[in-house]
Amino acid sequence: MLKKQLRVGMIGYGFMGRAHSNAYKQVGQFFPSQHEVLLKAACARNEAEVKKFAAQWGYESTETDWRKLVARPDIDVIDICTPNNMHKEIALAAAAHKKAILCEKPLAMNTAEGREMVAAVEAAGVPNMVWYNYRRIPAVTLAKKLIDEGRLGRIFHYRAKFLQDWTIKADLPQGGQGLWRLDVAAAGSGVSGDLLAHCIDTSLWLNGRLDSVCAMTETFVKERLHNLTGKVEKVGIDDACTFMGRYANGSLANFESTRYARGHKAAYTFEINGENMSLFWDLHDLHRLQVFDYKDEGKIRGWKSVHVTDNSPDHPYMANWWVPGLAIGYDASFTHQVADFIQGLETGTPAAPTFRDALETQAVLDAVLESARSEKWVTVAKD
Numbered sequence: 001m002l003k004k005q006l007r008v009g010m011i012g013y014g015f016m017g018r019a020h021s022n023a024y025k026q027v028g029q030f031f032p033s034q035h036e037v038l039l040k041a042a043c044a045r046n047e048a049e050v051k052k053f054a055a056q057w058g059y060e061s062t063e064t065d066w067r068k069l070v071a072r073p074d075i076d077v078i079d080i081c082t083p084n085n086m087h088k089e090i091a092l093a094a095a096a097h098k099k100a101i102l103c104e105k106p107l108a109m110n111t112a113e114g115r116e117m118v119a120a121v122e123a124a125g126v127p128n129m130v131w132y133n134y135r136r137i138p139a140v141t142l143a144k145k146l147i148d149e150g151r152l153g154r155i156f157h158y159r160a161k162f163l164q165d166w167t168i169k170a171d172l173p174q175g176g177q178g179l180w181r182l183d184v185a186a187a188g189s190g191v192s193g194d195l196l197a198h199c200i201d202t203s204l205w206l207n208g209r210l211d212s213v214c215a216m217t218e219t220f221v222k223e224r225l226h227n228l229t230g231k232v233e234k235v236g237i238d239d240a241c242t243f244m245g246r247y248a249n250g251s252l253a254n255f256e257s258t259r260y261a262r263g264h265k266a267a268y269t270f271e272i273n274g275e276n277m278s279l280f281w282d283l284h285d286l287h288r289l290q291v292f293d294y295k296d297e298g299k300i301r302g303w304k305s306v307h308v309t310d311n312s313p314d315h316p317y318m319a320n321w322w323v324p325g326l327a328i329g330y331d332a333s334f335t336h337q338v339a340d341f342i343q344g345l346e347t348g349t350p351a352a353p354t355f356r357d358a359l360e361t362q363a364v365l366d367a368v369l370e371s372a373r374s375e376k377w378v379t380v381a382k383d
Helices: 015-028 048-056 066-071 084-096 111-124 138-148 191-207 328-346 355-374
Strands: 004-011 035-043 062-064 075-079 100-103 129-131 153-163 210-218 223-225 233-234 240-247 252-258 266-275 277-282 288-293 305-308
Touching: 004 015, 004 066, 015 035, 015 048, 015 328, 035 048, 035 066, 035 328, 048 062, 048 240, 062 066, 066 084, 075 084, 084 111, 100 355, 111 355, 129 328, 129 355, 138 191, 138 266, 138 277, 138 288, 153 191, 153 305, 191 210, 191 266, 191 355, 210 355, 240 355, 266 328
Parallel strands: 004 035, 004 075, 035 062, 075 100, 100 129, 153 252
Antiparallel strands: 153 266, 210 240, 223 233, 240 252, 266 277, 277 288, 288 305
16 A cells, blocks of 8 residues: 655754654554655754754755745645744744644743644644653553543542753853753743643643642752853743642642752652552653552552553553563654654544643643742633
């Protein structure tokens, strides 16, 4: 059967550009479909670097102006892997050219921008998705299945943390290549949009809507040299953020993120406590789901470590990989996301999170930052 081509135009070539490119190259090998993914063009301002990136990953061509890429008739999908302040403009242009869009997280700089993006893709009728990849780690997807089956009963608590330590140096500059996440003009926020966004998205998917939040943030280094201006400037992003909240189902939220947790590089964990069952997951042991089932009886009642690698339908995605017992890694979550996106194209049922889904996370982020500024509880806006 002749496959339909899905011609990808990638904007950006950093860490996420590599992760996405790897997923496009892997998806057809492990998740066969009616589509053939073609790496058509890579785009970035630095011509030498984008040519090097394109050669390494197998892109057929390069551009240095994203507007030209978006307008090309031989591109079906625009993948936005840029700093956050460019998401909206590119997405609006891509929607106007009737391109499918995959956008890095968070969706936008704020909820107002996110609403514009949602309106544009829905008016254009183009497929769209945001790269919240942790939903698609099999152990996390299994947690979703257990919750949807009602196995936990009433849920009381959801707690999550995401800890890093890479900005603990006062002489680390802000702005420019690789350091845009420290520049509020490019990132919009700090750890809240970068790290907490993942935690929030996963929690909304697993536990439903967050109604209200109470947050605090801290910027430990108040001024940094800015690479683009050559001047020492005020730091506008949050280095650490913690918040509590209340979900629509009555359960309580407790979240923490920081880049000042010495010894931690990517410590993302969540725990859900229900009436009948508790679940715990740790990115550092990503193929395991820790489960406590109150209904278990006897002397060996306790936490179980479920190795989510079985190739039966009980363990999401794993039937497409190796034999039972052999783990997959972080990179596979992106492959799963591309596979689900393609399945959405073929079935007509969009794979989540769409732009509209990601707008809910954006609204929580805005509420968190507003709460930290006002030192008050804030109700999360609903669209």
